[in-house]
Amino acid sequence: MLRGFRAVVALAVALSFLFPLYIALVTSMDTPAHVFTFPPHLVPDFNFRPYVEMWHMGPWLMYFKNTVFITATTIVIALATSVLGAYALTFFEFKGRNALFMVVLLVMMVPAEALLIPNYIVLHEMNLLNTLWAQILPFGGSVFGVFLLRQVFLSLPKSYWDAARIDGASHLRFLWSVALPQARPVLFTIGLYIGIGSWNSFQWPYIVTTSRNVQPLEVEIQRLLSTQSVEWRRLSAAGIMVTMPLVIVYLFVQKYIVRGLSRGEGLQE
Numbered sequence: 058m059l060r061g062f063r064a065v066v067a068l069a070v071a072l073s074f075l076f077p078l079y080i081a082l083v084t085s086m087d088t089p090a091h092v093f094t095f096p097p098h099l100v101p102d103f104n105f106r107p108y109v110e111m112w113h114m115g116p117w118l119m120y121f122k123n124t125v126f127i128t129a130t131t132i133v134i135a136l137a138t139s140v141l142g143a144y145a146l147t148f149f150e151f152k153g154r155n156a157l158f159m160v161v162l163l164v165m166m167v168p169a170e171a172l173l174i175p176n177y178i179v180l181h182e183m184n185l186l187n188t189l190w191a192q193i194l195p196f197g198g199s200v201f202g203v204f205l206l207r208q209v210f211l212s213l214p215k216s217y218w219d220a221a222r223i224d225g226a227s228h229l230r231f232l233w234s235v236a237l238p239q240a241r242p243v244l245f246t247i248g249l250y251i252g253i254g255s256w257n258s259f260q261w262p263y264i265v266t267t268s269r270n271v272q273p274l275e276v277e278i279q280r281l282l283s284t285q286s287v288e289w290r291r292l293s294a295a296g297i298m299v300t301m302p303l304v305i306v307y308l309f310v311q312k313y314i315v316r317g318l319s320r321g322e323g324l325q326e
Contacts, residue, residue, distance in 0.1 A: 085293035107290035124273040128255040135251045139202030147210040165200045191265040202247040209240045245313035274299045
């Protein structure tokens with residue numbers, strides 16, 4: 058009985074999150090007469106003309122290429138820095154290690170908006186404004202990633218490291234062959250977390266770029282809202298087009314995300 062109740066509640070919560078996406082999908086395929094009807098039109102008309110019109114309104118392939126490059130590069134850099142930072146804070150003995158870790162955690166409390174001006178000034182001095190790298194480098198480190206990976210590394214039995222030292226393994230070898238395989242589910246979780254943030258980023262690219270050649274998808278969608286009259290069917294079609302890649306990726310890696318959030322299976326001596 059309790060299990061059935063939980064299933065009903067889980068289904069209700071899932072549908073509540075999916076309903077706005079479904080409405081956007083219906084709107085993107087509606088006829089003009091059904092866009093503003095009340096109650097809302099819940100059955101799509103399967104009119105794909107808005108998608109065709111939206112696609113011809115801009116160089117979407119270029120925006121997809123920019124967004125994929127920005128997202129993939131940000132994930133790689135952020136994962137690399139998170140792994141190395143978490144490993145150093147776990148396995149290297151040095152004075153002030155715990156204090157340094159607390160300082161790293163304090164960064165999580167700083168609002169992102171507070172860093173806009175400092176990051177902008179730094180990129181301006183480096184002559185990186187209006188480039189793809191301006192949208193990547195400020196997000197090349199993840200405090201969330203360092204924290205989560207450090208917890209995983211702390212859960213590794215000390216005997217693993219002792220056995221690796223006896224075999225003559227270096228820190229880099231131990232990290233690559235032992236620590237990282239145990240942290241694989243968490244790496245998927247961190248990568249998806251960073252990837253979603255990068256893929257959906259609008260404010261920062263809008264501030265640091267002016268050329269459409271380096272701008273991502275979200276900035277182009279903003280232009281659809283900036284016209285004098287908003288065509289909601291095209292806007293919904295653009296939203297569905299941008300969202301679906303994330304949905305598809307999540308469907309393939311969801312099992313790793315669940316394992317990563319629960320930190321996998323506990324390792325014991």
